[in-house]
Amino acid sequence: MKKRAVGILVGVMVSSMLLSACGSNEAKEAASESAQVEEEGTGERTEEGEKVETTEAEQKDTAQNSDEKDSDSKDSAEDQSEAPQAEDNSEDAQAAAPAGKIGILLPEKNDNAAVDETEMSKAIAEGGYEAEVKNAEGDSTQQISQIQEFIDQEVSALIIDPVDPYALTDILETAKEKSIPVISYDTLIRNTAAVNYYACDDTRAIGKEVAGQIIKNMDLDKAREEKQSYTIEFLMGSTDDNGALFFCNGVLEKLQEYLDDGTLVCKSGNMTFDSTGILRWDQDAAQAKMKSILDEFYQEEKTPNIIITASDEFAIGVQELLEERGILSDSEEWPVITGYGSEMQAVKDVAEGKITLTTYLDRKELAQGGAKMALDYLAGEKVDVKDYSQYDNGTKIVGTFTCGAQLIDKDNYQILVDNGTYDEEEIKPDPTPTATPEPTATPEPTLTPEVTSDPEATITPKATVTPTASGTPATANKTI
Numbered sequence: 001m002k003k004r005a006v007g008i009l010v011g012v013m014v015s016s017m018l019l020s021a022c023g024s025n026e027a028k029e030a031a032s033e034s035a036q037v038e039e040e041g042t043g044e045r046t047e048e049g050e051k052v053e054t055t056e057a058e059q060k061d062t063a064q065n066s067d068e069k070d071s072d073s074k075d076s077a078e079d080q081s082e083a084p085q086a087e088d089n090s091e092d093a094q095a096a097a098p099a100g101k102i103g104i105l106l107p108e109k110n111d112n113a114a115v116d117e118t119e120m121s122k123a124i125a126e127g128g129y130e131a132e133v134k135n136a137e138g139d140s141t142q143q144i145s146q147i148q149e150f151i152d153q154e155v156s157a158l159i160i161d162p163v164d165p166y167a168l169t170d171i172l173e174t175a176k177e178k179s180i181p182v183i184s185y186d187t188l189i190r191n192t193a194a195v196n197y198y199a200c201d202d203t204r205a206i207g208k209e210v211a212g213q214i215i216k217n218m219d220l221d222k223a224r225e226e227k228q229s230y231t232i233e234f235l236m237g238s239t240d241d242n243g244a245l246f247f248c249n250g251v252l253e254k255l256q257e258y259l260d261d262g263t264l265v266c267k268s269g270n271m272t273f274d275s276t277g278i279l280r281w282d283q284d285a286a287q288a289k290m291k292s293i294l295d296e297f298y299q300e301e302k303t304p305n306i307i308i309t310a311s312d313e314f315a316i317g318v319q320e321l322l323e324e325r326g327i328l329s330d331s332e333e334w335p336v337i338t339g340y341g342s343e344m345q346a347v348k349d350v351a352e353g354k355i356t357l358t359t360y361l362d363r364k365e366l367a368q369g370g371a372k373m374a375l376d377y378l379a380g381e382k383v384d385v386k387d388y389s390q391y392d393n394g395t396k397i398v399g400t401f402t403c404g405a406q407l408i409d410k411d412n413y414q415i416l417v418d419n420g421t422y423d424e425e426e427i428k429p430d431p432t433p434t435a436t437p438e439p440t441a442t443p444e445p446t447l448t449p450e451v452t453s454d455p456e457a458t459i460t461p462k463a464t465v466t467p468t469a470s471g472t473p474a475t476a477n478k479t480i
Contacts, residue, residue, distance in 0.1 A: 099128045099129050099156070099378075100129055100130070100156030100378075101129065101131070101132055101153065101156060102124050102129050102132075102157045102159065102371075102374055103132055103150035103158045103159070104117070104120050104121070104124075104131060104132065104134070104159045105133075105134050105135075105136065105143055105158065105161065105162075106133065106134070106136070107135075107136055107143070107161050107163040108135065108138045109135055109137060112186075112363055115363040115364060115367055116161070116185075116370075117133045118367075119363075119364050119367035119368050119371070120133075120159065120370065120371040123368050123371035123372060123375070124371050124374070124375065127371070127372075127375035127379075129375070132150075132155075134149075134150075136163050138163060139163065140164035143160075143163045143164075143168075144168065147160070147168070147172075148171060148174070150180075151171075151174055154178065154180075155180060156378055157180060157183065157374040157378060158181070158182045159182075159183045159371065160183070160184060160189060161185040162184070162187055162189050165187050165190045165241070165242070166190045166240065168189050168192065169190075172189070172192050172194035172195070175194055176194040181196045181197075181374065181377050181378070183197050183198070183373050183377075184198040184199070184393075184398065185198075185199050185200075185370045186201075186243070186366070186370075187200075187241055187242065187243060188200065188242035190393045190394050191393065192393065192395055195393060195396070195398050196377065196399075197373045197385065197398065197399050197401070198391055198393075198398040198399070198400040198401070199366060199400070199401045199402075200242075200243055200366070200391075200400060200401075200402060201366060201402065201403050201405060202402040202403065202404055203246040203250065204249055204250040204390070205250060205404060206247060206359055206404070206405045207246065207248065207250020207251040207253075208253065208254045209359075209405070209407060210250075210340075210357070210359065210407070211250065211251045211252075211253075211254030211308075213407055213409075214306060214336065215254070215255070218230060218306065218336065220258050220263050220264070223263050224261060224263045228263070229262055229263055229264065229265050230264055231266070231267055231298075231304035231305050231306070232255075232259075232264045232265070232304055232305065232306040232308070233267075233270065233304045233306070233308075234248075234266070234270060234276040234308050234309075235286050235308070235310065235314045235318070236248040236251075236273060236276040236277045236310045237277060237281060237310035237311060238277060238279055238281050239273065239277035239278075239279050242393070244277065244310055247340070248310065252271065259271065264306075267293075267297040268293045268297050278311075281311055281313070283311075283313040283316075283317050284317075286309070286311070286313070286314040286317055287314075287317035287320070287321055290317070290321060291321055302325065303333060303334075303335050304335055305335055305336065306335055306336045307336070307337050307338070309338060309339055309340065310340050311339065312341045312342070312343040312345070312346035312358055314339070315337050315355050315358070316339070316345060316346060316349065316355075319349060322335075329352070329353055329354045330353065337355050337356055338355070338357050338358070339359070340358060340359050341359060341361065342358050342359060342408055342416060342421070343358075344427060347408065347413055348426070348428075348429065350408060350409060350410055351410060351413050351427055351428060352429040352430065353429075356409065357407050357408060357409040358408050359405040359406070359407060359408065360406045360407075360408050360421070361403065362403065365403050366403045369403065383399065383401075386400065386402045387399070387402055413427065
């Protein structure tokens with residue numbers, strides 16, 4: 001125990017020296033929390049959470065017990081060799097029984113939820129556990145009840161994509177009291193220390209990639225040199241979504257220098273997450289907001305040059321709004337529009353040139369990563385954490401597994417066919433209709449008149465004989 005105490009003391013001294021260089025209480029807390037999280041799930045622990053180390057004597061006892069077990073195992077094997085075959089089958093069935101149940105809680109029924117359910121269930125079964133999925137269908141109260149049901153079942157772990165990330169503080173405290181680990185999935189659960197890990201897309205990096213492509217497509221550096229400017233507007237994600245915040249930050253961080261020098265001009269002035277975010281990803285609200293912006297600030301130009309959105313649904317809504325106003329996608333007035341998510345209709349619109357780009361995120365990779373975090377934790381293995389710094393849920397910094405994305409545009413959308421995401425027929429552009437002139441009525445052929453027989457010669461009348469002038473006629477009597 002002295003050796004252990006000395007080790008702990010040295011560790012504390014080294015940590016203190018490193019943290020003092022940062023000069024920040026927040027940095028100390030973050031680093032301490034990260035170190036603690038990294039050790040979670042590995043090895044045995046005391047009730048206080050300290051990792052148990054075995055002494056040399058304990059190791060000898062363990063080795064001796066192991067030898068005795070090996071001897072007993074040999075004797076047992078000899079005895080079992082004479083046992084009926086039916087007992088062997090029974091033992092095989094018992095060995096194949098799940099080690100426990102992992103509860104998966106999804107927020108609503110959509111394409112992502114379908115992938116999550118399939119991929120997580122498969123990975124969890126391969127890891128030796130049973131998976132059970134519950135879907136709250138957008139109802140936060142129902143999701144809380146579903147979590148309670150899993151707690152009552154004493155599941156081995158919970159993987160939760162929250163309907164309302166701020167509503168789970170109390171129920172997850174109950175899970176923590178039951179020593180049930182929690183993996184926050186896709187959306188970070190807020191204001192609780194009961195979250196062990198988080199799995200999400202690296203939305204800040206993705207936001208920077210989208211903005212970088214805008215800089216390239218619009219050649220903003222050249223525009224700056226030539227003192228030109230472009231107008232830009234933003235429709236960002238839900239204001240209660242941590243991933244949406246990071247995406248917005250990534251976009252604005254990359255474009256900030258062009259906004260500062262006037263190369264990009266946001267006429268509405270909406271350039272913060274609070275002013276650009278759309279609560280709960282409401283497509284109708286996003287479309288209404290863009291309509292209001294166009295009516296107030298773009299009466300003359302009709303539309304800004306660039307519209308960056310955080311959702312394919314938002315991008316599709318913007319496209320429909322512009323078409324209602326008589327703006328054609330192949331006209332010079334049509335803006336650069338970006339989406340997010342590679343939904344089928346959005347990819348089709350990319351192929352047709354209506355949406356400039358969207359992002360492809362491999363949902364299978366994310367689902368498998370979230371499931372693996374739970375399995376690794378339960379197995380006492382090192383959990384694959386890629387970020388220990390930026391995912392702060394308001395109570396703790398949560399160790400996070402992140403996935404990247406690929407930008408999809410008109411030149412490369414075919415990769416979504418190659419990787420099996422869509423069939424060719426689902427996303428190929430519709431043929432451009434060509435105006436076929438109405439056929440003119442074919443005039444009826446003029447009938448050739450029948451040749452008539454020569455008419456009989458008209459008899460020339462004889463000249464009338466001019467009468468011989470008679471004497472001067474008598475003048476008629478006049479009344480005076």
